[in-house]
Amino acid sequence: MTSRRAVLAGAASACLIPGLADAAGLSPRLVVLDWGLLETLLALGVAPIAAAETGNYARTAATLPVPRSVTDIGLRLDPDLEWISALKPNAILINSAQSAQVPVLKPLAPVWRFTIYDGSGLPLRNAVSVTRNLGGRIGRSQQAGSLVAATQQSLTPLAGYDGRSILLFSFLDATHIALYDRSSLAGNVLSALGLANAWGQGGGGWGVVPLSLPALAQSPEARLICFGPVPQPARRMMAQSPLWRGLPAVRAGRLRFLPPVWNYGALPTAMRLAGLMRAALARPDGQDRVG
Amino acid sequence: MRPALSLSVVLYLAALAAALLLHRIAVLLPGGAWLAAAFHPDATSVAQLTLHFSLLPRVAVALLAGAALGLSGVLLQQVLRNPLAEPATLGISAGAGLAITLADALAPGLAASWGRPFIALTGALLAAVLAFGLSAKQRFSPIAILLAGLLVSLYAGAVSAGVQLLANPYDLSFYLWGGGSLVQQDWSLFRSLLVRLLPVGLAVIVLVRPLTVMGLDEAGAKGLGLALAPARLATLGLATCLAAFVVSAVGVIGFVGLAAPALARACGARRIGQQLLWSPLLGALILWLTDEIVLTAFGAGREFLPTGAATALIGAPLIFVLAPRLRAAVAYARTATIIRARHPGLILLLWVELFLGAGYGALHLGRMPQGWVWTDAMVALRWPHLLGAAAAGMLLAAAGVLLQRLTGNPMASPDLLGISEGAACGRIVATAIVGPAAAGLVWLGSSLGAMMVLALVLALGGRGRRAQPDRLLLVGIAANALGGVLVTLALLAAGPAAGSLRAWMLGDTGLITGPAAITAVALVPVAAAALVAMRRWLALLPLGGFAAGNLGLSVATARGLLLLAAGLMTATATLLVGPLGFVGLMSGHLARISGFHRPLPQVLAASLSGGLIMLLADWAGHNLAAPDMLPAGLLATLIGGPYLLGIILVRRSSRIGAS
Structure with missing residues (x-):
């Protein structure tokens, strides 16, 4: 569990000083409309400039703390396009269930679409490839590798369980x-x-x-x-x-x-x-x- | 009364339901343990506990709720002398449901301290007062009361949906079970419902004699020395209590109150005493059987279609059968005061300027992260949804006027007739088959859905020797309810995409693209040109088929073409702004009270006001709560609903059921 804490703590501290990431010239201005992608970004040590329903995320999901610098741009299924455009993002990250939004998002910035929940029943496997893919796109392949490794480490079979379903x-x-x-x-x-x-x-x-x-x-x-x-x-x-x-x-x-x-x-x-x-x-x- | 026949129907329904129930119990428990489990379940046997605390109380609650709804229906039908009256069609159930939704969302403590039945009763009474107030000027004619009830019901439903959306945008349970769920986990609900319903049922016995007299006319009753008003009020009050208690226990369940008395009469129960006996019995059996069918079809625990929605599958066909027999008890004439605009051209010009001015303002004024800003930097982002919403409003308004003139019925509109719901279902089915990317095919599917409902409503509502346009609306209620069942199933199947489907159903305009908006706008002049070409028909058709035929018009051709136009306009608009909203209805009224009566100016004025309403709703939805969006269709309904009710209450010239 120490590795998990280390990754999450590292993520949190990197988010609190987003300037570091920007100074390296690696972190583009990202807007995230999906919570799974939001927490992946945060775990990779990158704070997006804006995300959908940050308040709701803190209340109902709360896997990672969202830095105050992240602007709330409204509902996941219907974000405020004007606010997004005013923030001049380099890319907008969505999940595949949000594909209906692509036509209205495309004029604002390139849309990166990731698929974790596709009906295949393997979201964990998909999340691993999405993490690597996303890490590669924002120059954080190494952190993505550590996140995947830490996740796999946390998923080792449970010892000493009585075997009940x-x-x-x-x-x-x-x-x-x-x-x-x-x-x-x-x-x-x-x-x-x-x-x-x-x-x-x-x-x-x-x-x-x-x-x-x-x-x-x-x-x-x-x-x-x-x-x-x-x-x-x-x-x-x-x-x-x-x-x-x-x-x-x-x-x-x-x-x-x-x-x-x-x-x-x-x-x-x-x-x-x-x-x-x-x-x-x-x-x-x-x-x-x-x- | 032919007791033999009635008894055989009861026995048949009961046997059917009992067979399904026994089959379910047999799957659960071996036969020897049934009796013991029913009365003294073994606390260590899950199967016995399930039988005793889940299965049996559910049957008991279904029987009790069904009986209460059947009794409420027969009381309302007798006192209003209206075979289609019941808590659901009069708006009483929806009012009770809205009160509970509001209490749960805004003041959870209130629901706990005051008690849900009391809150439900308050909502039900308010809805009843509103529905009766709206129809008072029509001397409570059956049609007027039904239409008022329908309006109240639609409005309460829309407000409930909006409150749910704001309270929890991703919780679909309201959509799944807001329509009435009978799931039980002990006997407490049954006991509390029984304690409330029993006194009301006993009070009805006192009313049997006055109720008998109410079947006579006013003069006959006075001849017997009975003051009817107090008895009527008491009956309405008891019927409202029954419905409110049922709603507070299991949610809104429609059509049982309608079906039970109808079935009782069909079985030969003519006198009110007989109906008071047989309707609750049949209501209990109808709801029980519906529930057994749902449970058997979906399997234990998998309640994918709530029973409250499934009753539409039984009730809607019943309305289709009954509607042709309904007559307007008070003949309603077209003699209402007609206001004529002094300078129609000038007024239209003013409206155009108002529309353009509002559009210009909406393009520039908005709430940004730093506050309210007047800027032209956002025009490129704002015009698609503003234009799309405005065009949809214009198309719906024009379609509304078309339908109103075609049917000679001032309440006819795409939303009330279920045509918008038909378009929505067409879109859902088409998207499921060809995928959302094939926009052309989805439009085709949506148009087909709209045309199918239009054809159904006209075929069933327009039958008979003399045209009775108000039947249309009743068939429309049924079509709307049937569509609602499909939408519920689609939401369940949509998985993570259910949120966006629901947003569209509520009139979310955030996804309108430039090309989609332009397509809709392009249809406006096409529709206008078609209307200009057909304006002579439009002027003649309200005279009635016979008169129009004498004036040398192929009525069938004219109606067919105009209906096709109305269907296509509705489908196009629905794809943009969803099926919600009274825009099609409101705009026609606005045009009429502003003095536009000839077809072309009326269509123009209605389109302008419809466009303006949707434009403002869209702008408000995008800015008032920014960055959170409010659906434009829902806002138009919330703003437009009270406005429409206000018009009906205040203006003599636009009474319900008179033009």
């Missing part, structure tokens, strides 16, 4: 959950850690399956990992519902609560997921309470 989910409301299957980044990290995803279906697709609560009862042997935020109605449900309390995993305390994690992230999120899961599964059963 795991259900990854978060609450949408009191009765509906978003379940993360093998195609999700969290699902990819889970298998890289040598753990089995209890949701056997799926594979391919976007990785997030909306389900209603009784679906959790379909895997009685599993251990549950619940990502935040937990909405108020879901907290009430957990306190009152006999069905919830009767779930074998809940009864046996095979339940872990994790903070919110952005489920369409890149390598920094993968590293954070690996660290969070590792720490959570090292805790004994029956200890986690909803935070």
